[in-house]
Amino acid sequence: MGMIGGGAGSFIGDVHRKAASIDGMIDLVCGAFSSSAEKSIASGKALGLPESRCYGSYEEMILKEKELPEDVRMDFVAIVTPNHMHFPPAKFALKNGFHVVCDKPMTLTLDEAIALEEIVNKSGKLFALTHNYTGHPLVKQARAMVANGDLGNIRKVQVQYLQGWLSTPEEKGDNKQAAWRVDPKRSGIGGALGDIGTHAENLVEYITGLKIDELAADLGRFGEGRVLDDDGNLLLRLENGAKGTMSISQIALGEENNLAIRVYGEKGSLEWHQENPNELITHWLEDPIKVFTPNGNGLYPEALNTSRIPAGHPEGYLEAFATIYKNFATHLMAILNGETMNTPDYPTAKDGVRGMKFIYAAVASDTNNAAWTKI
Amino acid sequence: MGMIGGGAGSFIGDVHRKAASIDGMIDLVCGAFSSSAEKSIASGKALGLPESRCYGSYEEMILKEKELPEDVRMDFVAIVTPNHMHFPPAKFALKNGFHVVCDKPMTLTLDEAIALEEIVNKSGKLFALTHNYTGHPLVKQARAMVANGDLGNIRKVQVQYLQGWLSTPEEKGDNKQAAWRVDPKRSGIGGALGDIGTHAENLVEYITGLKIDELAADLGRFGEGRVLDDDGNLLLRLENGAKGTMSISQIALGEENNLAIRVYGEKGSLEWHQENPNELITHWLEDPIKVFTPNGNGLYPEALNTSRIPAGHPEGYLEAFATIYKNFATHLMAILNGETMNTPDYPTAKDGVRGMKFIYAAVASDTNNAAWTKI
Amino acid sequence: MGMIGGGAGSFIGDVHRKAASIDGMIDLVCGAFSSSAEKSIASGKALGLPESRCYGSYEEMILKEKELPEDVRMDFVAIVTPNHMHFPPAKFALKNGFHVVCDKPMTLTLDEAIALEEIVNKSGKLFALTHNYTGHPLVKQARAMVANGDLGNIRKVQVQYLQGWLSTPEEKGDNKQAAWRVDPKRSGIGGALGDIGTHAENLVEYITGLKIDELAADLGRFGEGRVLDDDGNLLLRLENGAKGTMSISQIALGEENNLAIRVYGEKGSLEWHQENPNELITHWLEDPIKVFTPNGNGLYPEALNTSRIPAGHPEGYLEAFATIYKNFATHLMAILNGETMNTPDYPTAKDGVRGMKFIYAAVASDTNNAAWTKI
Amino acid sequence: MGMIGGGAGSFIGDVHRKAASIDGMIDLVCGAFSSSAEKSIASGKALGLPESRCYGSYEEMILKEKELPEDVRMDFVAIVTPNHMHFPPAKFALKNGFHVVCDKPMTLTLDEAIALEEIVNKSGKLFALTHNYTGHPLVKQARAMVANGDLGNIRKVQVQYLQGWLSTPEEKGDNKQAAWRVDPKRSGIGGALGDIGTHAENLVEYITGLKIDELAADLGRFGEGRVLDDDGNLLLRLENGAKGTMSISQIALGEENNLAIRVYGEKGSLEWHQENPNELITHWLEDPIKVFTPNGNGLYPEALNTSRIPAGHPEGYLEAFATIYKNFATHLMAILNGETMNTPDYPTAKDGVRGMKFIYAAVASDTNNAAWTKI
Structure with a gap:
C-alpha cells in the first residue's frame, strides 16, 4: 500500500493505516503524505519507511513505484486527502495500473464521480470506497436479514448521523479538520452532507438493498459565516414505496458520532447504533425482542465471517474499517493470483456515484425549499 | 369526577380512573360510561358506583348531577370517548357549569377546537387536556433547563412517536381501539397524527417553549384500505429558526410506545425517552455527559415537586398521567376555595387548538406533496 | 382499609395508600396514623377522613372499628410503622378478627415472626407482607420461566440491592427514615439486612422457587457510630446446590434503589433490574438474546395478567406495590364472598419468617467471621 | 517480536498479533508457533514469514535469533501458549537476553511465578503481562479518578467476570481452548480462577490502587467430571478496610465476556463494563450522574492519551490489548535508545505474582469451606 495524504496531524490517514494493518495482510510500503517533500519524508520516516519511498507528490510516487520490480512496488494506493484531492490521484493511479482505495465522498463533484466510475470500469483495476460502517458484523447481519426476507417488505426507515464538533466555530481556530470541511473548494457543495450524510445514505441502501428514490432536504447553516450545510433534515422515499427520515448534523452539541x-418491515424490524455497534436489536410480529451480538447465537454467515474475536470482546471503529481493507485485500490477492471473485463485499465506485448524487439531490432540494428531488 | 365514556373494554377510561385515583384527591362519583343505559349501569356498578349515578347519556348525567346538592354532585367531567365525542359533551358540560378534563386530540375538527377554546374562555371553567407525557418529572426538568437558558438558543429538535400495533389490519378484527382510530368519522382527518402526533407536537412545544412555525409532512397509509395516515415523516421549522424532524408511526413493527x-442548543443538549422515562441525558460544551434521575441530584424545583417517591423507585405512565389530574385538581380546589393560581401546570384548550392546527397543517402539507405549511 | 402508622412525613405510608388506591378495589376508611391522637386526626383529615375514624392508637382503632356495622367497618389493617411496631398491632388485629397487610421485615425479632405465623394460621385471617418487588409483571415472568423449566436446573444466582442514601450520617440530622433504621430498638438486629436484604432474599426465593440453604455474610458498619450493618457481602448456597452472591448496601454512594x-440455569439465564423494571433479559443455549417487555410478545399468563396497561407504557414501583394489594384484595373479596382460592399470589407470613431467619443467619455468620450458617 | 505458540487455530495468538500490529510499532519477525516444526512453518508462512524464521521450538528460536545481527533479530518474545508453557520459555528468553511479553496467568504454579519475578528483576529485561483490560481509556480514567481522590476513601467493590461458554461440556468435543483450560496439568490449580479471575483481581487492584488483603472463596465445579473450578463466588477485604464481592464464572450461560x-467511595462511585467499554458511569454526593466517554469531556490525561481515535468512534478489545503492547514497545524503544522511563504503564511480573497468589488463596479458601485466606 502506498498512501496519498495522511501526514502528521491527519486524523483519517492514521485510521487507514491502523485499519490496514490489523489483519496482517497489508503493509505500508511508501507514501506521498504531504505536498511538501520535506514533510512527506518526515511523516514517512516516523512511520518507519525508508526515505526513498517517501515522495513529494502522488504523481512522483505513482511514476516511481511503477518503475520498481513487481514484488517491491506498492500494489495499490490509499487516498486519504480532503475531497478535492480524491479524483486527480485516483485517476492517475488507475491510469498507471494501480488499484485504489479512496476515502469518501468519492470526489469533489458529481461529474468527477461519474468520470471516475467510468475510468475504474475501463481500467479493470479494483476500487474500494471506505464506507467503513458497512464493515461491522452486525451491519452485515442486518443486510442479510433484509435480503433473506426476514423483515418482509420494508415500509419505514429512520437514519441519523449526529455530531456536535462544529457547534462552535472550530474552523476559525487551528482545527485543520474543520477548516477544509467547511470550505467548498476542498469539500464540494456538501458540508455535513458529504462528510457524514453519504455514510447515512450508504448505510440505508446497504442494509435495505433498496435505492433512495427521492428526497426532500432542509439544510441548516448554523455556524456563523458557513456557506456549506452543517445540519440537515431530510424526508426519504425509497424505490419500493418505503418512507423515512434522515437527520444529520455537525452542530448537534454533545453528540460524538x-x-x-x-x-421497519411488514414482518420484523431492526435497530443498530454505531456507538454501541455490538448489538443489533430486532422486533417481531410474534416473538419477543431478539438481540444479536457478534459471534453470538443466530447469526447469518455474512456476520459470523466478519468477526475477528469471540463473542463479548467488543470490536469497534477500527475493526469495521479494517474489514473494508481486508475484503479489498482478499479480492486483490485473488486477482493477483489470477482468480476471480463474485461480488466482493466492499463499497465501490458505484457507491461513490450514489453518494455524490445524494449530495447533489439534497443541495438541489434545499435550494428549492425542500422540494422533492430525485437522486 | 363524572366520567363520559370509559365503559367495559375501554383502554383509556381505565387509565384515567387509575390516574385520577393515585393521589387521593379525586373520587369517581358518577358516569355515563356508554350510550346504552344498561351497559353504563353495568360498568358503573363494576366500579362500585350506585346505580343511581350511572347514566345512559352525558346529557342526562350533566343535567341530573346539576340538580344534586353541591357537596354531592360531581365537580367536573372526564371525557374519554373517541374524538368525535369530545366536543359535544365538553360544550354541554361547560355550559352547565362543570369543569372539564378531556382526552386528546381535543376535538374532531379544527373548527370545533377553536369554538371550544372560546367556550372555555367565556365559561370561566377549568379545562384540562390530557397530554399526559408532560407529567413526567424529567420532562418538567427538560422544560426548566431550556427555560433557564441552560441549553442556550435551540438549533435542532428530533422527536419521534413510534408504535407498531397497526402493522397488521387490527381494525378488521374485533379490536375496537383500532376500529375507531382508522375511521375518519370518529377520528377526524388525522390517524396517527391525531392519536400520537399531537403528543409529539405538544412535547416539542412544552419542552422548548417554542412554537412549531411550519412543517412539511409526508404521510403514509400502509395498512390496506386505510384512508387515514398510519405513518408520518415530517420536517419542522420552529419560530426561532431551529429545524428538526418528526417521525410518527403506528406501523413501525415492534415499537411499543x-x-x-x-x-440541541448552542450550549447544551438533552434527550428523553418515554419508555425509560426516569433518565434525562444531557450533553455540554465542556462537561461530561450528565444524567438526571427523578429526585436525584441537580434538579430544578419543577422536577423535584413532581416526583411522588424517592429516587430509584421508577414512576411510569400512570404517575405522569396522574400529575395532569393532580395539577388540575389542585387548581380546581383553589378555585373552589375562592383562591387564584398563576399559570397552573397542565395542558389547556390552547394546547388543544395547537394540536388540531398541527393535524390540519400536516394533512394539508401531505396533500400538497409535503409542501411547507404554516401551523 | 385502616392504616396503622403512615402519618405526616412518612414515606412508606403514602406509598401504601397510593398503591392500595390505584386499582379502585380498596378505600382508606380509618387510621391510627400516629401515637398522638392529635397528630393522627390531623393526618387523617388531610387524607379526607372524618375525625371519628382517626384514632389515637391501634388498639383504639381495632376495638372501635370492631363495634361498627360490618358494611361500615374496615376489613383489614395496613401496618406501615417501623419494625418494632409490626408484631403488636398485627397480633391485636388478627385476634380481633381483622385481616392484615404488613410492611417488611415482618417483625422486630425472629421469635415474634414465628409467633406471628402461628397466630395467622390459627386465626384463619389473611396476612400479606409487602415484598412489593414480586408484583412486577416481569418478575412474575421470571418466576414462571424457572417454574416451567425453561432455564433448566439453576446453577448460579447473583442478587444485589444497592442504595447510597446512608453514605453520609443522615441519622444525625433530622431524617426520621434514617433515624429508626439505624436504631436496633426499632429496626431489630439487622440494618440494611432487614430494610433491603430481605427484599433480595425474597426475590431470589420467589423467582427461583428455591430456598437459600446457607450463607456466609461479611457485614459492614461504615457509618461512624453505627451498630447495625449498613453494608453486606454474602455468599449463598441454595437447596439444589446452586451457588451465588448477594451484595446489599446503603452506603453504595450514588446508587438509588x-x-x-x-x-443462570443449564438451559437459559435471566436478568432483571428494578430501576428499569420493564425489561427482562434472557440468554439461551442456541437462540439469540431475548428481551421480554410487559404485555409484549412471548409472555406467560402470570406476567400478562399482572400488567395494567398496554406494552410500552412503563409501570413502576407503585404499580408493583399495588399488585400486592390487588391480589390480597382479590383474595379477601373471595373470602368475604365465601369462596376459596388456591395459592393466592402475594407474600405471606411464611415469607416473613423466611426473611427474619435470613437476617438472623446473616448476623450470626458475620459474628462468626462469615462462617457458613444455615437459614 | 517473535511469537511462542499461537499457531493455526489459536485464539489468543491471533489476538496478540493483531494487537501488536495496530500501532505500527511492532513487526512479527519470527515464531515458534507449534511444537511441531512442520506446523510451525505452515503457520508462520501463512503469516507471511520466511521459512527460515519459523522455528520448531522456543529453544531453537531463542538460540538462533540470538545469533542474528542485532538489527535483524527479534527484540522480544510474546508467549501465548497454555499456562504450563509460560515459565519455561519466559525463563529461557530472559536468560538469553530477550525481553518478554507473556499472557496471563503468569505461570502454572505460584513457585514458578515467584521464581520468574526474581529472574526478571535480575535480568534487567522488560516483562509485560497482558492484563489487557487495563488498556482501556476509561479504565485509565477510573484509576486516575481514584488516585486523585475524587471518590474519597474506598468502601466497597463489586467485580464480576462472567462467561457461559463452559456451560456445556465443550472439553469433551474438539474445543482445544476448553480442553487445556479444564486440565490441571496445563492450566494449574485454577480453572476459571486463572483464566478470568486473575483479570478481575488485577482490575480491582489496578483501579483502586489497593491490594486485596484476604478473601473467602466458594468455588463451583458444575461441569460433569471437572476437577478445576468453572465458577467462583468470593468475598473480598481490601487492605484499607473496604469490602466487596467477586463473582466469576464460565458456566453463567449466555454471558459472553x-x-x-x-x-464505591465516600465521595463518589464509578461503574465500568467491558462489553460496553466506552462508557464510565460515575455518581456523586451532590452532582448528577456523570458519564465519561473516550476522548470526551472531563477526562484526565491518562485516559486522553490512551485513545487512538476521536470521541464516538468505539475502540474495543483489540485496541485495549494493543495499548499494553504500545506501552511496552514505548518502554522498550526507550531502553534501546538508552533512555529511562518512570513507571511505565503496563502490567509486570509483580502483577503476575499477585495473580498467582490470588489463585492459590482462593483455592485454599475453597478447600477450607470458604474460610478467610490472606492473599
Whole structure:
C-alpha cells in the first residue's frame, strides 16, 4: 500500500493505516503524505519507511513505484486527502495500473464521480470506497436479514448521523479538520452532507438493498459565516414505496458520532447504533425482542465471517474499517493470483456515484425549499 | 369526577380512573360510561358506583348531577370517548357549569377546537387536556433547563412517536381501539397524527417553549384500505429558526410506545425517552455527559415537586398521567376555595387548538406533496 | 382499609395508600396514623377522613372499628410503622378478627415472626407482607420461566440491592427514615439486612422457587457510630446446590434503589433490574438474546395478567406495590364472598419468617467471621 | 517480536498479533508457533514469514535469533501458549537476553511465578503481562479518578467476570481452548480462577490502587467430571478496610465476556463494563450522574492519551490489548535508545505474582469451606 495524504496531524490517514494493518495482510510500503517533500519524508520516516519511498507528490510516487520490480512496488494506493484531492490521484493511479482505495465522498463533484466510475470500469483495476460502517458484523447481519426476507417488505426507515464538533466555530481556530470541511473548494457543495450524510445514505441502501428514490432536504447553516450545510433534515422515499427520515448534523452539541438506523418491515424490524455497534436489536410480529451480538447465537454467515474475536470482546471503529481493507485485500490477492471473485463485499465506485448524487439531490432540494428531488 | 365514556373494554377510561385515583384527591362519583343505559349501569356498578349515578347519556348525567346538592354532585367531567365525542359533551358540560378534563386530540375538527377554546374562555371553567407525557418529572426538568437558558438558543429538535400495533389490519378484527382510530368519522382527518402526533407536537412545544412555525409532512397509509395516515415523516421549522424532524408511526413493527425527543442548543443538549422515562441525558460544551434521575441530584424545583417517591423507585405512565389530574385538581380546589393560581401546570384548550392546527397543517402539507405549511 | 402508622412525613405510608388506591378495589376508611391522637386526626383529615375514624392508637382503632356495622367497618389493617411496631398491632388485629397487610421485615425479632405465623394460621385471617418487588409483571415472568423449566436446573444466582442514601450520617440530622433504621430498638438486629436484604432474599426465593440453604455474610458498619450493618457481602448456597452472591448496601454512594438479579440455569439465564423494571433479559443455549417487555410478545399468563396497561407504557414501583394489594384484595373479596382460592399470589407470613431467619443467619455468620450458617 | 505458540487455530495468538500490529510499532519477525516444526512453518508462512524464521521450538528460536545481527533479530518474545508453557520459555528468553511479553496467568504454579519475578528483576529485561483490560481509556480514567481522590476513601467493590461458554461440556468435543483450560496439568490449580479471575483481581487492584488483603472463596465445579473450578463466588477485604464481592464464572450461560466493576467511595462511585467499554458511569454526593466517554469531556490525561481515535468512534478489545503492547514497545524503544522511563504503564511480573497468589488463596479458601485466606 502506498498512501496519498495522511501526514502528521491527519486524523483519517492514521485510521487507514491502523485499519490496514490489523489483519496482517497489508503493509505500508511508501507514501506521498504531504505536498511538501520535506514533510512527506518526515511523516514517512516516523512511520518507519525508508526515505526513498517517501515522495513529494502522488504523481512522483505513482511514476516511481511503477518503475520498481513487481514484488517491491506498492500494489495499490490509499487516498486519504480532503475531497478535492480524491479524483486527480485516483485517476492517475488507475491510469498507471494501480488499484485504489479512496476515502469518501468519492470526489469533489458529481461529474468527477461519474468520470471516475467510468475510468475504474475501463481500467479493470479494483476500487474500494471506505464506507467503513458497512464493515461491522452486525451491519452485515442486518443486510442479510433484509435480503433473506426476514423483515418482509420494508415500509419505514429512520437514519441519523449526529455530531456536535462544529457547534462552535472550530474552523476559525487551528482545527485543520474543520477548516477544509467547511470550505467548498476542498469539500464540494456538501458540508455535513458529504462528510457524514453519504455514510447515512450508504448505510440505508446497504442494509435495505433498496435505492433512495427521492428526497426532500432542509439544510441548516448554523455556524456563523458557513456557506456549506452543517445540519440537515431530510424526508426519504425509497424505490419500493418505503418512507423515512434522515437527520444529520455537525452542530448537534454533545453528540460524538451518533450514526444509527432503524428499518421497519411488514414482518420484523431492526435497530443498530454505531456507538454501541455490538448489538443489533430486532422486533417481531410474534416473538419477543431478539438481540444479536457478534459471534453470538443466530447469526447469518455474512456476520459470523466478519468477526475477528469471540463473542463479548467488543470490536469497534477500527475493526469495521479494517474489514473494508481486508475484503479489498482478499479480492486483490485473488486477482493477483489470477482468480476471480463474485461480488466482493466492499463499497465501490458505484457507491461513490450514489453518494455524490445524494449530495447533489439534497443541495438541489434545499435550494428549492425542500422540494422533492430525485437522486 | 363524572366520567363520559370509559365503559367495559375501554383502554383509556381505565387509565384515567387509575390516574385520577393515585393521589387521593379525586373520587369517581358518577358516569355515563356508554350510550346504552344498561351497559353504563353495568360498568358503573363494576366500579362500585350506585346505580343511581350511572347514566345512559352525558346529557342526562350533566343535567341530573346539576340538580344534586353541591357537596354531592360531581365537580367536573372526564371525557374519554373517541374524538368525535369530545366536543359535544365538553360544550354541554361547560355550559352547565362543570369543569372539564378531556382526552386528546381535543376535538374532531379544527373548527370545533377553536369554538371550544372560546367556550372555555367565556365559561370561566377549568379545562384540562390530557397530554399526559408532560407529567413526567424529567420532562418538567427538560422544560426548566431550556427555560433557564441552560441549553442556550435551540438549533435542532428530533422527536419521534413510534408504535407498531397497526402493522397488521387490527381494525378488521374485533379490536375496537383500532376500529375507531382508522375511521375518519370518529377520528377526524388525522390517524396517527391525531392519536400520537399531537403528543409529539405538544412535547416539542412544552419542552422548548417554542412554537412549531411550519412543517412539511409526508404521510403514509400502509395498512390496506386505510384512508387515514398510519405513518408520518415530517420536517419542522420552529419560530426561532431551529429545524428538526418528526417521525410518527403506528406501523413501525415492534415499537411499543417509543416517544422520544432530542433538543440541541448552542450550549447544551438533552434527550428523553418515554419508555425509560426516569433518565434525562444531557450533553455540554465542556462537561461530561450528565444524567438526571427523578429526585436525584441537580434538579430544578419543577422536577423535584413532581416526583411522588424517592429516587430509584421508577414512576411510569400512570404517575405522569396522574400529575395532569393532580395539577388540575389542585387548581380546581383553589378555585373552589375562592383562591387564584398563576399559570397552573397542565395542558389547556390552547394546547388543544395547537394540536388540531398541527393535524390540519400536516394533512394539508401531505396533500400538497409535503409542501411547507404554516401551523 | 385502616392504616396503622403512615402519618405526616412518612414515606412508606403514602406509598401504601397510593398503591392500595390505584386499582379502585380498596378505600382508606380509618387510621391510627400516629401515637398522638392529635397528630393522627390531623393526618387523617388531610387524607379526607372524618375525625371519628382517626384514632389515637391501634388498639383504639381495632376495638372501635370492631363495634361498627360490618358494611361500615374496615376489613383489614395496613401496618406501615417501623419494625418494632409490626408484631403488636398485627397480633391485636388478627385476634380481633381483622385481616392484615404488613410492611417488611415482618417483625422486630425472629421469635415474634414465628409467633406471628402461628397466630395467622390459627386465626384463619389473611396476612400479606409487602415484598412489593414480586408484583412486577416481569418478575412474575421470571418466576414462571424457572417454574416451567425453561432455564433448566439453576446453577448460579447473583442478587444485589444497592442504595447510597446512608453514605453520609443522615441519622444525625433530622431524617426520621434514617433515624429508626439505624436504631436496633426499632429496626431489630439487622440494618440494611432487614430494610433491603430481605427484599433480595425474597426475590431470589420467589423467582427461583428455591430456598437459600446457607450463607456466609461479611457485614459492614461504615457509618461512624453505627451498630447495625449498613453494608453486606454474602455468599449463598441454595437447596439444589446452586451457588451465588448477594451484595446489599446503603452506603453504595450514588446508587438509588439498585435491586437486580441474575439467575443462570443449564438451559437459559435471566436478568432483571428494578430501576428499569420493564425489561427482562434472557440468554439461551442456541437462540439469540431475548428481551421480554410487559404485555409484549412471548409472555406467560402470570406476567400478562399482572400488567395494567398496554406494552410500552412503563409501570413502576407503585404499580408493583399495588399488585400486592390487588391480589390480597382479590383474595379477601373471595373470602368475604365465601369462596376459596388456591395459592393466592402475594407474600405471606411464611415469607416473613423466611426473611427474619435470613437476617438472623446473616448476623450470626458475620459474628462468626462469615462462617457458613444455615437459614 | 517473535511469537511462542499461537499457531493455526489459536485464539489468543491471533489476538496478540493483531494487537501488536495496530500501532505500527511492532513487526512479527519470527515464531515458534507449534511444537511441531512442520506446523510451525505452515503457520508462520501463512503469516507471511520466511521459512527460515519459523522455528520448531522456543529453544531453537531463542538460540538462533540470538545469533542474528542485532538489527535483524527479534527484540522480544510474546508467549501465548497454555499456562504450563509460560515459565519455561519466559525463563529461557530472559536468560538469553530477550525481553518478554507473556499472557496471563503468569505461570502454572505460584513457585514458578515467584521464581520468574526474581529472574526478571535480575535480568534487567522488560516483562509485560497482558492484563489487557487495563488498556482501556476509561479504565485509565477510573484509576486516575481514584488516585486523585475524587471518590474519597474506598468502601466497597463489586467485580464480576462472567462467561457461559463452559456451560456445556465443550472439553469433551474438539474445543482445544476448553480442553487445556479444564486440565490441571496445563492450566494449574485454577480453572476459571486463572483464566478470568486473575483479570478481575488485577482490575480491582489496578483501579483502586489497593491490594486485596484476604478473601473467602466458594468455588463451583458444575461441569460433569471437572476437577478445576468453572465458577467462583468470593468475598473480598481490601487492605484499607473496604469490602466487596467477586463473582466469576464460565458456566453463567449466555454471558459472553461480562467483566464489570463497581467501586464505591465516600465521595463518589464509578461503574465500568467491558462489553460496553466506552462508557464510565460515575455518581456523586451532590452532582448528577456523570458519564465519561473516550476522548470526551472531563477526562484526565491518562485516559486522553490512551485513545487512538476521536470521541464516538468505539475502540474495543483489540485496541485495549494493543495499548499494553504500545506501552511496552514505548518502554522498550526507550531502553534501546538508552533512555529511562518512570513507571511505565503496563502490567509486570509483580502483577503476575499477585495473580498467582490470588489463585492459590482462593483455592485454599475453597478447600477450607470458604474460610478467610490472606492473599
